[in-house]
Amino acid sequence: MKIAVIGGxxxxxxxSAYLADHAQVTLYTRRKEQADQVxxxxxxxxxxxxxxxxxxxxxxxxxxxxxxHYELIVVAVKQYSIKxxxxxxxxAPKHTSVLxxxxxxxxxxxxxxLPQRTIxxxxxxxxxxxxxxxxxxxxxxxxxxxALFKGGDLISFQRFHSDVFAFMQENDWYEMLIQKLVVNAxxxxxxxxYRVNNGEIIHNSYFYKTxxxxxxxxxxxxxxxxxxxYWNRVVDVCEKTAQNHSxxxxxxxxxxxxxxxxxxxxxxxxxxKRQINTPIIHFVYNGILGLEDSExxxx
Numbered sequence: 001m002k003i004a005v006i007g008g009x010x011x012x013x014x015x016s017a018y019l020a021d022h023a024q025v026t027l028y029t030r031r032k033e034q035a036d037q038v039x040x041x042x043x044x045x046x047x048x049x050x051x052x053x054x055x056x057x058x059x060x061x062x063x064x065x066x067x068x069h070y071e072l073i074v075v076a077v078k079q080y081s082i083k084x085x086x087x088x089x090x091x092a093p094k095h096t097s098v099l100x101x102x103x104x105x106x107x108x109x110x111x112x113x114l115p116q117r118t119i120x121x122x123x124x125x126x127x128x129x130x131x132x133x134x135x136x137x138x139x140x141x142x143x144x145x146x147a148l149f150k151g152g153d154l155i156s157f158q159r160f161h162s163d164v165f166a167f168m169q170e171n172d173w174y175e176m177l178i179q180k181l182v183v184n185a186x187x188x189x190x191x192x193x194y195r196v197n198n199g200e201i202i203h204n205s206y207f208y209k210t211x212x213x214x215x216x217x218x219x220x221x222x223x224x225x226x227x228x229x230y231w232n233r234v235v236d237v238c239e240k241t242a243q244n245h246s247x248x249x250x251x252x253x254x255x256x257x258x259x260x261x262x263x264x265x266x267x268x269x270x271x272x273k274r275q276i277n278t279p280i281i282h283f284v285y286n287g288i289l290g291l292e293d294s295e296x297x298x299x
Contacts, residue, residue, distance in 0.1 A: 002026070004067055006085055007076035008034045010128040010247075011101060013136035015076055015144075017045040017054040018165040026057040028065070034133040035060045046131075047138040047164065067092040072099060072155060079104045079262035089114055097154055099146065103184050103247075104262030105177055111149060118151030121173045123180040125237075126165070127244045138164070140241050145180075147173035179233060182218055184263050186211050186234050188248035189284045192258070192291070195249065199242025202235055210280070217278040221271045252291055260288040 001023040005016045008029035016027045020043075027043075029035045038058035045052045059065075065088060067073055073092060075085055079102045089098060090113075099120040100107050111119055127140025146157050147170040157167040170176045190201055190211055201211050215234065219227045251258045264285040271278045 001072070002070045003072045003074060004028060004070045005074045005076055006061065006088075007078075007081075008038075008133065009076065009078065010130040010136055011124055012076035013043055013130060013134075014045075014126060014128040014138060015074060015101065015124070016056050017043045017052075017136065018162065019074075019160055020054045020056050021162070022160045024057075026059060026070075028059055028061040030061060031133075032060045034058070037133045041134050044135040045138060046135065047141075061088065063088075065091075067096060070096055072097045074099045074101060076101050078102070078257075079106055079259045080257060082107045082110055086110055086113070089116070092116065097151075100149075101144070102262070103180065103188075103259050105181060105266050106262045108149075108177070116151070118154050119149040120146050120155070121149045121177060122146040123176060125180075127241055129245075129250070140244055141165075142240075143168050145170050145176050147171065147176050149173050178222060178224075179230065181263065181266070182215070182222070182224070182230050183234050183237050184259075185218055185267060185281075186214050187238060188246045189260065189264060189288050190214065191246040192248040192252050193284060193287050197242060198238050198244050198246055202238045203242075213280045214284060217271075217276075217281050218267060221267055221274065221276050221278060248288070252288075258288060258292055260285060260292070264288070 003019055003023045003025050005012050005025060006028045016025050019025050027038055035058040038056055042053050042055045045054055073096055077085055094115050094117055096116060097118040098116050099122055100111060101122045101124050123145050125142030129137045129139050131137060141164050143166045145168050157169055161167045187198055187201060191198055194207060201207050215231055224230050248258045264281055267281055
């Protein structure tokens with residue numbers, strides 16, 4: 001099976017390295033320097049004390065790329081880059097399946113426009129840190145959840161399953177995305193705002209109160225079916241990734257744009273539609289945007 005992975009960030013490198021055990025993978029990157037590095041040296045995958053070199057082909061994503069040789073395209077860019085990728089996907093064959101792996105919900109509307117007959121949505125619950133262009137650390141073992149968005153279910157993702165990189169196929173894509181959105185909406189912005197590891201959100205009593213206040217507003221907006229189960233999931237993720245830095249915290253540390261718009265921005269849009277007041281979420285949202293602005297001015 002031939003698979004194209006679009007995106008040379010932490011998730012793109014991680015997914016490419018693990019899928020390469022089961023398929024012929026080509027990683028598409030924005031920069032020629034990264035494509036050259038991966039093509040020459042492969043991807044170095046680190047997990048605890050294990051270090052493994054994985055052979056992966058790599059190319060620069062060009063305007064004339066039509067993805068004609070692939071059975072599956074995995075889109076592993078940040079949410080705010082999806083719009084830049086859509087024109088490439090519009091030219092890809094209709095019979096080629098597409099899998100989106102993003103935080104937030106904004107990509108759902110864009111996915112509806114694509115000509116491909118089969119589209120999957122997924123969420124990655126692994127921790128990953130990109131060290132260099134060809135080195136990624138698997139910092140937390142989780143699950144990659146995948147659900148069919150439209151079309152016929154052509155691919156069994158269990159074929160890519162392993163003990164350290166598990167796949168689970170879900171029946172309800174909306175519920176799957178909302179579960180991940182709630183976790184991200186509580187953990188990512190607060191760890192970035194307070195500049196703490198994930199575990200501090202539940203172990204520090206003052207941070208815990210803010211997290212619960214954010215969650216309560218999320219529940220009011222999203223009308224969660226089982227709020228206790230959703231909150232327990234947030235706590236569980238904090239416990240399992242207690243020493244990890246959230247992706248939003250890392251983005252601010254490295255002076256990169258965050259995914260705040262696709263996470264809390266989406267919540268605020270839904271709140272406005274339903275005329276629900278969300279003062280805590282507004283405060284956190286503006287706080288992250290303020291930190292983004294400050295970091296950019298300091299470059």
